[in-house]
Amino acid sequence: MFKHFANLQWKSFFRSSSLGKSLGMKILMAFFGLYMLISLLAAGGSLYFILKKAFPEVDPLLMVSRYMLYWILVELFLRYFMQKLPVMDIKPFLTLPVNKSSITHYILGRSAISLYNILSLFFFVPFGIVLLTKGYPALNVLCWLAAIMGMVVALNYLNFLINKNDKAFIAIGTILVALYAMNYFNVIPIERYFGEIFHTLYKTPVLAIVPWVAAVILYQANYKFLRTKLFLDDSLKKKTKLAESSELGWTKRFGAIAPFMQLDLKLIWRNKRTKMQVFISLLMVFYGLIFYGGDTYGPSSTIYVFVGIFMTGMFLSNFGQFIPAWDSEYYSMMMAQNIPLRKYLESKAALISVSIVLMFFLSIPYVYFGWEALAINTACAVYNFGVNIPVILFFGSFNKKRIDLTKSAMGNMQGTSATQFLVMIPLMVLPCALYFVLKTFISFEIAIGVLVLLGIVGLALRKPLMNKVTEAYRKRKYKMVAGFKERNS
Amino acid sequence: MITISNLTKKYGSQLVLNVEGLQIPKGQSFGLVGNNGAGKTTLFSLLLDLIQPTTGHIVNNEVQVDNSEAWKPFTSSFIDETFLIGYLTPEEYFYFIGELRGQNKADVNALLSNFQDFFHGEILGQKKYLRDLSKGNQKKAGIVAAFIGNPEVIILDEPFANLDPTTQIRLKAIIRDLAAKQGVTVLVSSHDLMHVTEVCERIVVLNKGEVVKDIKTSAETLRELEVFFGESIAED
Numbered sequence: 084m085f086k087h088f089a090n091l092q093w094k095s096f097f098r099s100s101s102l103g104k105s106l107g108m109k110i111l112m113a114f115f116g117l118y119m120l121i122s123l124l125a126a127g128g129s130l131y132f133i134l135k136k137a138f139p140e141v142d143p144l145l146m147v148s149r150y151m152l153y154w155i156l157v158e159l160f161l162r163y164f165m166q167k168l169p170v171m172d173i174k175p176f177l178t179l180p181v182n183k184s185s186i187t188h189y190i191l192g193r194s195a196i197s198l199y200n201i202l203s204l205f206f207f208v209p210f211g212i213v214l215l216t217k218g219y220p221a222l223n224v225l226c227w228l229a230a231i232m233g234m235v236v237a238l239n240y241l242n243f244l245i246n247k248n249d250k251a252f253i254a255i256g257t258i259l260v261a262l263y264a265m266n267y268f269n270v271i272p273i274e275r276y277f278g279e280i281f282h283t284l285y286k287t288p289v290l291a292i293v294p295w296v297a298a299v300i301l302y303q304a305n306y307k308f309l310r311t312k313l314f315l316d317d318s319l320k321k322k323t324k325l326a327e328s329s330e331l332g333w334t335k336r337f338g339a340i341a342p343f344m345q346l347d348l349k350l351i352w353r354n355k356r357t358k359m360q361v362f363i364s365l366l367m368v369f370y371g372l373i374f375y376g377g378d379t380y381g382p383s384s385t386i387y388v389f390v391g392i393f394m395t396g397m398f399l400s401n402f403g404q405f406i407p408a409w410d411s412e413y414y415s416m417m418m419a420q421n422i423p424l425r426k427y428l429e430s431k432a433a434l435i436s437v438s439i440v441l442m443f444f445l446s447i448p449y450v451y452f453g454w455e456a457l458a459i460n461t462a463c464a465v466y467n468f469g470v471n472i473p474v475i476l477f478f479g480s481f482n483k484k485r486i487d488l489t490k491s492a493m494g495n496m497q498g499t500s501a502t503q504f505l506v507m508i509p510l511m512v513l514p515c516a517l518y519f520v521l522k523t524f525i526s527f528e529i530a531i532g533v534l535v536l537l538g539i540v541g542l543a544l545r546k547p548l549m550n551k552v553t554e555a556y557r558k559r560k561y562k563m564v565a566g567f568k569e570r571n572s
Numbered sequence: 573m574i575t576i577s578n579l580t581k582k583y584g585s586q587l588v589l590n591v592e593g594l595q596i597p598k599g600q601s602f603g604l605v606g607n608n609g610a611g612k613t614t615l616f617s618l619l620l621d622l623i624q625p626t627t628g629h630i631v632n633n634e635v636q637v638d639n640s641e642a643w644k645p646f647t648s649s650f651i652d653e654t655f656l657i658g659y660l661t662p663e664e665y666f667y668f669i670g671e672l673r674g675q676n677k678a679d680v681n682a683l684l685s686n687f688q689d690f691f692h693g694e695i696l697g698q699k700k701y702l703r704d705l706s707k708g709n710q711k712k713a714g715i716v717a718a719f720i721g722n723p724e725v726i727i728l729d730e731p732f733a734n735l736d737p738t739t740q741i742r743l744k745a746i747i748r749d750l751a752a753k754q755g756v757t758v759l760v761s762s763h764d765l766m767h768v769t770e771v772c773e774r775i776v777v778l779n780k781g782e783v784v785k786d787i788k789t790s791a792e793t794l795r796e797l798e799v800f801f802g803e804s805i806a807e808d
Contacts, residue, residue: 089644131726164676173706181757315684325699325700326661326698326699326700326701326704327699341669341671342671342672345668346657346660346668349659349660349664350659353659353701354659393808411656412657413654413655413656413657414654415617415620415622415654415655415660416654416656417653418620418621418622419620419622419644419649419651419655420644420648420669420671421644421673421721422644422672488658488659488701489658559622561622561624564622564623565623568654
């Protein structure tokens with residue numbers, strides 16, 4: 084039976100749409116995956132030496148043990164977001180002559196070899212190997228690694244138990260912060276206490292069995308829980324949220340584009356992926372701190388133009404690059420319905436404009452780093468406003484990959500194609516290059532002035548530009564309609 | 573109202589639709605039947621300019637659909653669930669369509685009140701998004717949305733599939749009423765021969781992309797269609 088399940092799993096992986104992506108996409112994904120693994124391996128391999136250098140008088144292994152509690156809590160926290168028990172896939176098996184208990188064992192067993200579990204091993208195994216080369220007793224190190232593996236598996240199953248309610252999640256977050264705070268302000272030396280506890284796992288190799296026992300108990304608990312829930316109306320049913328209708332009457336003042344604005348706002352607010360992008364865009368306001376805080380570039384470096392375009396235009400590029408794929412699920416309706424394409428696009432432009440203005444206001448505090456910072460951000464905002472809005476809308480006409488709005492936001496590359504990378508050139512590289520040349524050969528003021536001027540020219544030419552963009556959408560209408568219908572692109 | 577001339581659609585070398593000529597007068601209830609792959613949805617998609625004809629063209633009320641968009645204000649349609657916006661509630665969807673067709677909320681509400689029966693209390697005021705409704709209820713919402721804004725041409729692809737018996741009967745009455753009393757041209761496709769013969773004045777049979785029968789509905793029509801489809805299956 085398990086062989087069958089494993090076979091199906093294998094097929095579902097290799098026939099999945101994410102693997103069916105274009106070659107370029109595959110290479111890119113493989114590159115990112117490899118990069119992450121190598122970073123983890125490198126971090127694990129060098130951890131010993133880093134700790135030795137930073138705390139010469141403490142055993143690095145003890146140091147690791149001290150922070151192990153945080154690792155556990157952070158991992159639980161992350162798993163809460165990322166990892167869900169894949170119960171939906173087993174619906175077809177319920178009516179087939181397969182024991183419910185073997186289905187349950189299969190789901191649970193399969194989760195033990197999930198990516199989340201393997202990731203931590205990529206970190207701890209190299210660390211263990213370094214320990215061995217440094218003359219730590221082999222038995223102890225190997226048992227310690229086994230204990231870590233046991234903890235990973237236990238965490239895996241613990242996550243499925245607590246994943247069901249938000250309270251557990253808030254509790255973990257609070258405990259994490261509280262423990263760290265108590266330790267930091269020397270109320271209770273938490274790190275020392277737990278460091279001792281985790282260190283005994285190393286000192287007494289027999290104890291490696293403890294995490295494994297915990298893992299087995301948690302597995303049993305999961306099994307008991309899940310076995311009784313294998314019915315369509317229970318855990319297998321998709322949860323539906325209560326709908327809240329909203330009027331959004333204030334959009335009326337935008338006139339003819341109001342219905343589309345309302346639609347776009349609902350689109351953003353009621354779908355996970357779009358909502359996430361709003362939060363990411365807002366957080367990007369802090370992106371500049373990395374560069375301005377460094378203070379190594381000088382007040383008018385080109386890097387700040389990049390930062391400025393990025394900060395004020397995060398929503399523009401994040402949301403804009405997938406126009407009109409956001410509406411792909413119902414694009415054929417939009418095209419058959421009495422919709423002036425122009426108004427549809429203007430509404431998107433208005434929405435992005437609002438985001439630029441908002442992000443610009445949020446970026447004003449950067450004036451703390453000098454008036455140049457404010458000047459650069461202003462110029463970037465104006466440039467985004469005048470030039471980048473039509474540019475991103477124009478590139479949108481090349482989109483023909485469907486986006487399923489109901490899919491989750493994390494690592495979702497749906498709808499991505501070469502267009503998304505190409506558009507970065509005019510969007511970010513062009514203004515940076517222009518600024519760099521003008522600043523180097525003429526002056527900072529002129530460079531800023533030219534960016535602003537370009538933005539204003541773009542704004543003045545908005546009407547003819549939008550006509551061109553609308554024409555581009557009209558031309559590619561059939562391709563879009565056909566492309567958006569393909570589910571597995 | 574609608575004139576189709578020399579219309580063909582090819583995908584690669586495969587000819588999926590080939591209609592030499594077809595005229596649908598105003599106020600006719602027009603039924604399209606055929607097996608899977610006969611070209612029903614292709615024809616409707618061409619009518620809505622969602623795909624490009626390989627040759628020929630369609631004229632809808634003196635507007636050539638692949639040249640101008642002027643047919644949109646008086647034509648409405650429901651092809652499948654992809655015509656719905658999943659993250660809206662049914663009410664929001666109706667109001668949105670209403671705004672596109674120049675109807676304010678009061679107009680839309682007035683129209684919806686005629687469909688209380690049809691909705692059977694399962695659409696309005698449910699606090700559910702369209703994506704969370706059952707297939708049948710999604711269909712009901714989509715069909716009613718196609719009635720908003722006094723369209724002169726209504727195109728419905730497989731409107732009876734997924735509907736419960738009560739709703740099927742109500743829908744039939746609605747379609748007959750639209751064509752007979754309000755002079756609306758209604759185009760309906762279906763796999764269910766009984767439904768189309770009950771609703772449509774005229775039935776066109778498509779087979780492998782070609783018009784093989786064009787019948788004015790009478791008492792014998794159902795029998796005639798059953799014989800035709802029974803034989804064509806036997807042939808294959």
